[in-house]
Amino acid sequence: MSLYNKLKSIWKKLDINGQVINYSSKELWVIETKDGPVAHILRPGYKTPIKLDIDGFKRVDGKAIEKHKNWWKFYDFSTVDVFDNGAKLKISVITKIAVGEKHFEKPKYLKKSFGEAIRAIVDIKRNKKGVIEQYKISDIGWVSFDDALRMVCYHDIDNARPVFPKRGRPYIRSKRDKTILNNLSIKGRA
Numbered sequence: 752m753s754l755y756n757k758l759k760s761i762w763k764k765l766d767i768n769g770q771v772i773n774y775s776s777k778e779l780w781v782i783e784t785k786d787g788p789v790a791h792i793l794r795p796g797y798k799t800p801i802k803l804d805i806d807g808f809k810r811v812d813g814k815a816i817e818k819h820k821n822w823w824k825f826y827d828f829s830t831v832d833v834f835d836n837g838a839k840l841k842i843s844v845i846t847k848i849a850v851g852e853k854h855f856e857k858p859k860y861l862k863k864s865f866g867e868a869i870r871a872i873v874d875i876k877r878n879k880k881g882v883i884e885q886y887k888i889s890d891i892g893w894v895s896f897d898d899a900l901r902m903v904c905y906h907d908i909d910n911a912r913p914v915f916p917k918r919g920r921p922y923i924r925s926k927r928d929k930t931i932l933n934n935l936s937i938k939g940r941a
Contacts, residue, residue: 768801768802768803768804768805769804769805769806769825769826769829769830769831770798770799770801770805770829770830770831771793771798771799771805771808771830771831771833772798772799772830772831772832772833772869772909773793773794773795773796773797773798773833773866773869774795774796774832774833774834774835774869775795775833775834775835775840776795776835777795777810777811777812777833777835777840778792778793778794778795778810778811778812778864779792779793779808779809779810779811779833780792780793780808780809780810780811780860781793781799781805781807781808782805782806782807782808782822782855782858783803783804783805783806784804784806784855785803785804787859788855788856788857788858788859789858789859789861790855790858790859790860790861791861791863791864791865791866792811792861792862792863792864792865793808793864793865793866794864794866796868796869797864797866797867797868797869798866798867798868798869798909799866799867800865800866800867801906806824806825806855807822807823807824807825807850807854807855808822808823808825808831808833809821809822809823810840816839816840816842817840817842819849821849821850821851821852822849822850822851822852822854822855823842823847823848823849823850824847824848824849824850824854825844825845825846825847825848826845826846829844829845829846830844831843831844831847832844868889868890869889869909869910870888870889870890870891870902870907870908870909871888871889871908871909871910871911872886872887872888872889872899872908872910872911872923873887873888873889874886874887875887876893883896883922883923884896885899886899886923888902888908896923899911899923900913900921900923903923910925911923911924911925912924912925
């Protein structure tokens with residue numbers, strides 16, 4: 752048994768699934784294969800439900816993603832973040848493999864959109880000393896630091912991660928990516 756298959760059996764026991772988060776302005780096909788291959792439309796601003804194991808994605812409009820017009824398959828434990836990059840899409844994932852339509856054995860295409868709205872920190876409020884006191888959550892509004900930290904720890908917020916330093920108070924940071932303009936550290940500055 753290969754190392755990948757050993758890891759895959761561990762991920763399945765831990766109920767760790769593949770997920771796509773669509774931060775872009777384009778609709779995507781996402782495919783699950785548990786009960787036969789089924790493709791769903793994932794709208795902009797939505798993510799696939801964490802309980803479903805998503806195995807691949809492609810654009811609904813048939814245009815290429817990184818010079819490939821068909822499915823991109825990714826590892827079960829991965830989260831795929833999809834962003835706009837001009838007219839193209841930028842993908843953030845550990846590993847993806849270009850596969851053809853036949854790889855997923857004639858999936859059933861469901862035209863109905865599905866998924867859950869992305870929940871993100873969109874703004875912050877600081878006190879006079881510059882310390883963050885509140886976070887504005889996209890579909891909730893303003894919450895305290897403690898509530899936001901709890902939500903981030905439970906993966907209820909998609910664009911942030913908790914940090915627990917050896918010394919000092921825990922804090923929330925932006926999800927790591929190459930874009931600086933979405934970092935929490937630059938928000939809420941007058």
